[in-house]
Amino acid sequence: MMPRFLRHALTIARRDFTATVMTPTFLLFLLSPLLMIGFGVIGGLSGQAASSASEARQQIVAIAPLGQHDALRAGDRELRSVFTRDSVRPRLRLEQPQADPARQARALFDADASEVAAVLYGPLDRPMVLRRAGAEAEGRYLAALAAQTLRAEQAGGIRSTPRFETIRREAPTVSGRGQAAYFSTFAIFLVTLMLSGQAVGAMAEERSNKVIEILAAAVPLESVFFGKLLGAFGSALLFVAFWGTLVANLPRLLPGDAAGMLSSLSVAVGPIFPLLLVGYFVMAYLLQSAVFLGVGALASTQREIQMLSLPITIFQFAMFGMASYAAGNPGSWVATAAEIVPFSSPMAMAARAANAPELWPHALAFVWQALWVAGTLTIAARLFRRGVLKSGSPKRGKKAVA
Template sequence: MSLSLIIKREFNAKVRNKSFIVMTFLSPLLFTAMALLVGYLASVNGDEVVKIAVHDQAGTLIKDFKNDKETHYTDLSALSLALAKEKAAEGYEGLIYVPAVTDAKDLLHKVEYISNESPSMEFIGNIEDVVNDKLTRFNLEKAGIDYKKIDEAKTYADIRLSKFSGEESLRWLNEIKIGIGFAFGYLIMMFIIIYGNMVMRSVIEEKTNRIIEIIISSVKPFQLMMGKIIGTSMAGLLQFLIWAILGGILLFVAGNVFGLQVGATSAASPEATQAATTGLQAYLPEIFNLPWGTMLLSFLIFFTGGFFLYSSIYASIGAAVDSETDSQQFLLPIILPLMLGVYVGFFTVINDPHGTVATVFSMIPLTSPIVMMMRLPFGVPLWEVALSMAILFATFFGVVWFASKIYRIGILMYGKKPTYKEIFKWLRY
C-alpha cells in the first residue's frame, strides 16, 4: 500500500463522515446566527439608559453630574437619605451619596456609591473624575487662580506622523497590522488543535478496534502516520475553504439583502459609523500596501509546516495510549507552546516587531508559525522568513523521525498506560 493510497483513504474517511459533513455546512449557519445575535444584543444594549439617583446634602456636586446617552442622573437631594435609598433601590441602578462636609477635601474619601450590583470600574472612574475636577477647581479658586484661564491656556498637540520618504503615516496602523497578524496566527493555532486532535482520535480508534493490526501488515508505520497527517490536513483545508465561502456569502446576504445588523457595530450611532467609514478609507491604501503576497504564501507554508509538526506529535500520542482519557496527560505540553506563541506575539510584536524576543520566538519551530505570521505585516526580511521556514521543516522531519519510533512501538501495545519514562525508552529502540 503506497503513501498516496493511505492519504486518499484518510481523506475519504474524513469527508464522508456524517459529523464532518454536518459541521461543514452547519458551522457557517451557526456563525452567521451568532453574529446576528451579537448585533441584536448590541443594539438592545445601546438603547438602554442607566438611571442613577443622586443625594447631595449640600448641593456640592449635583450640577457636575451631566446626563448623556448612556447615563441619566436624578436629583433626590430633597428627600431624606433613608427615603432616597428606599426609592433608589426600587427604580434606579444605584445612589450616589454626597455628604455635607466642612472641608471640601473630605469629599475625596466620603462620597459613596450605594448599589446591590457591583458597578463597572469605568463608572466608578467617572464619579471619581467628577469629584477630582470639582476639588481641583476649588483649590485653584482658593489660591486665587482663575480656572477658566487655565482651560483657555490648555493646548492639545496633534503629532504628525510621516516616513523618511515623506509619505504620511497613520496613528493606528500598528494596531491594524497586529490585528491582521493575530488573525493569521490564531487560525493556525485553532487548526492545529482541532485537526491535530482529529489525527490522534483516528489513531486511537483504529488501535482500539484492532484494525491497525491488519493495516500494519501491508504498510510501514511511518507511511501510515504520514498518510493520516496529510489526509487529515487536506480534509481540514477543504472544510475551512467551505466555511470561508459559505460564511462570507451568508454574512453578505444578511447585511446587504435583508438589511440585518451584523456584529456589535449595530449599536454605533450613524455619526460614529460615518466617522469609522471615513477613517477606514484613510487606512485602505496602507492596508493594500502590506506585503499580502508574502503573507498569504507564508501563511500556507507555516500553516502546513506547523500542522505537520504538531500532528506528528498528536499521532505518536494516539499510538501510545488506548483512549482519549489516557491522552490528556500528554496534551498540555503540546498546547502550552501554542498559547505561548499567541501571548508572546500579541504582547511583544506590537511594541517591538523586530526586537530580540519577537525574532527569537519567530525562529523557534513550536512557536514560529504563530509569531512569524504576527510579524509579517510589519515587514520582515525575506531571509528571516526563509530561515524560520527551514528550521520549522527541518524540525518537522526530526520530530517525525522520533515520533515514528513511538508510533511503531506504541501502535501495537494495549492495556497499559505509558509514562514519559517508557516513551523515552521507545526512542532508543
C-alpha cells in the same frame, strides 16, 4: 512516475479523507463554530440583559431650583455625547430643593424605588456631592455637570457648534501592523488547536481495531503516518476554506464604522501576506498533527490519550503566549526565540510578516519547519514500530543466542 513512498502516502490520505469528509459527522464538525458563536451570543445577551436591568435602576440626582433644570439637562446631554454609550453614566434625575436639601439628599440613598449612586445639591459654584461607595465616577460626573452648567450660564447661552469630518489614513500605521500581527497569531493558534486533535482519535481508533497494523504490513510505516497526516490536513483545509470564505466576505455585512476599523489593519509585506499566512497555518497544523499522531499511535486507551494530550495542549498555549509577545515586541530576543523554536515559529513568523517587510527570512522559516515536520513524523513512526509493533532492529552489542 511518483516515488513509491508518495504513492502509498497518497493512497492512505485518500482513504482517510474520504472516511472523514463523507460522513454526516463532518457536517456537524464543519458547523460546530456556529454552535460556539451561538452559545457566546446567548451568554452575552444574558449578561447584557442582567447588566441593563441593573443599570436601569441606577440614578444620579441633582437637587436644584426649577429655573436651572433646563440648563442642567442641556449640560447632561453635552457631557454624555463624549461617551460612546448613553448608559455609561446612570440616568439623571432632577428634583427641587426642600426645606433641608442636605437631609433630602441623604434620604434619597435609602429609597426603595430606585438605586441612587450620587446626589448633588447646593449652589453650582460650590456644590456638595454625596456618593455611594464605589460610585466615585458618578460623583465626579455630577461635579463636572455643575461646572458645565455654570460655564453655560456665564456665557449667556452661547454654545459652540462643531462640524465633524472622518479622515481615513492612507499610510499604514505601526498600531495597525501590530494588531494584524496579533490577529494572525491568534487565528493560526485557534484553528490549529481546533483541528490538530483530530489525528489523535483517528490513530487511536485504528490502533485498537488493528487496522494500523494491517496497513503497516502492506506499506512502509512512514508512508502510513505521512498519508494520515495528509488526509487529516485535507479535511482541515476544507474546514478552513469554508470559514475563510465566510470571514473574507464579513466586511461587506458590517456597518461602515466597523468596516473602517478593519481597513485600518495593515501588513508590512504587502499583498503576499495571505499566502504567507496560509503557508504558516499549514506548517503549524502539520507540526501539531504530527505530534498528535505520535500520541495516538502510542496511547492504547482514551485515558492515556487524555493524559498525553493535556501536556501537549498546555505546551501549545505556552507557544502561543511566546508568539503573542513576539507580535507585540518585534525585534526582541523573545521574538527571535519564538521564530526559531519550531512549534512557535509559524505563529511568530506570521507576526513578523505583518511587522517587517523582508521576505528572505520566510523562505528559511519554511525550510526549517518542513524539516521538523519530517523529523517528527519519522520519530513517531519509529517509536510506534519499536513500542507497539515490536519490530525494531536488535540492539547493538548483544550476541545472538545459539
